[in-house]
Amino acid sequence: xxxFDLLISEEEISSKVKExxxxxxxxxxxxxxxxxxxxxxxxIFTADLVRALTVPVETIDFIQLxxxxxxxxxxxxxxxxxxxxxxxxxxxxxxxxxxxxxxTLKKLREMLTMREPKSIKICTAFDKPSRRVNELVPDYNCFxxxxxxxxxxxxxxxxxxxxxxxVRIVRTEDEQ
Numbered sequence: 001x002x003x004f005d006l007l008i009s010e011e012e013i014s015s016k017v018k019e020x021x022x023x024x025x026x027x028x029x030x031x032x033x034x035x036x037x038x039x040x041x042x043x044i045f046t047a048d049l050v051r052a053l054t055v056p057v058e059t060i061d062f063i064q065l066x067x068x069x070x071x072x073x074x075x076x077x078x079x080x081x082x083x084x085x086x087x088x089x090x091x092x093x094x095x096x097x098x099x100x101x102x103x104t105l106k107k108l109r110e111m112l113t114m115r116e117p118k119s120i121k122i123c124t125a126f127d128k129p130s131r132r133v134n135e136l137v138p139d140y141n142c143f144x145x146x147x148x149x150x151x152x153x154x155x156x157x158x159x160x161x162x163x164x165x166x167v168r169i170v171r172t173e174d175e176q
Contacts, residue, residue: 002157004168008143013125013153013167016142017045021052024093024123024140032056033091034117036083038108039064041097044154044162045125045142049095061085065104077107087117097154098126098145102136109136125153126167143167 024033033055037046039062050057064081092112099105099122109120123140130147151157152164161168 002161003171004151005171006166007145007148007150007169008153008167010165013142013165014048017048017125018052020123020140020142021049021054024049024121025054027121028055028091031091032058033093034058034085034087035060035093035095036085036087036112037062037095038097039081041154041156041162042095042125045097046095049123058090059085063108065108077104087112087115090117092117092120094120094122096122096124096138098128098150099124099136099138099141100128100131101133103133105138106134106136126150126155 033053035046035050035057037043037060043062046060046062050060061083062081063083064079066078066080094105094108094112096105105122109122112120121139122136124138125142127138127141127144128147129144148169149157150167151161151170152167154162155167156162157170
């Protein structure tokens with residue numbers, strides 16, 4: 001049975017999402033933005049962030065890619081669902097749950113850049129820079145976290161625990 005240690009409370013998440021949304025809104029003042037959420041982990045964060053933005057959201061779309069199996073990054077980029085929105089000439093805000101190695105987001109940004117948007121910025125709920133293998137730095141970040149495997153607030157462990165309203169560190173049996 002999995003055990004957990006609380007890392008970030010529901011109240012801390014709510015407060016930080018509003019703070020980051022205010023920064024994004026200030027940066028895009030007078031313009032609209034297309035929000036692209038990265039499925040599946042970022043669906044809750046995307047919804048909360050969009051509701052807190054004060055700039056016009058032209059559309060919300062989702063893309064699905066994966067590089068994880070269990071609690072390990074495979075290093076392989078699996079593209080599962082593309083966006084259906086034409087992003088040419090538009091401000092794009094990619095909303096991701098967690099930036100770990102940075103490989104997946106770097107490839108995603110490169111792929112979307114070929115579609116000639118006006119701008120691309122990345123917003124993540126959780127950043128784990130100690131694991132980064134490239135130069136990718138999110139434009140907006142709610143929390144910088146330690147090198148621990150976390151669940152909750154949309155993040156899962158083999159499909160489980162996304163429903164937690166807070167964020168918890170998973171402790172496997174050998175860590176308990």
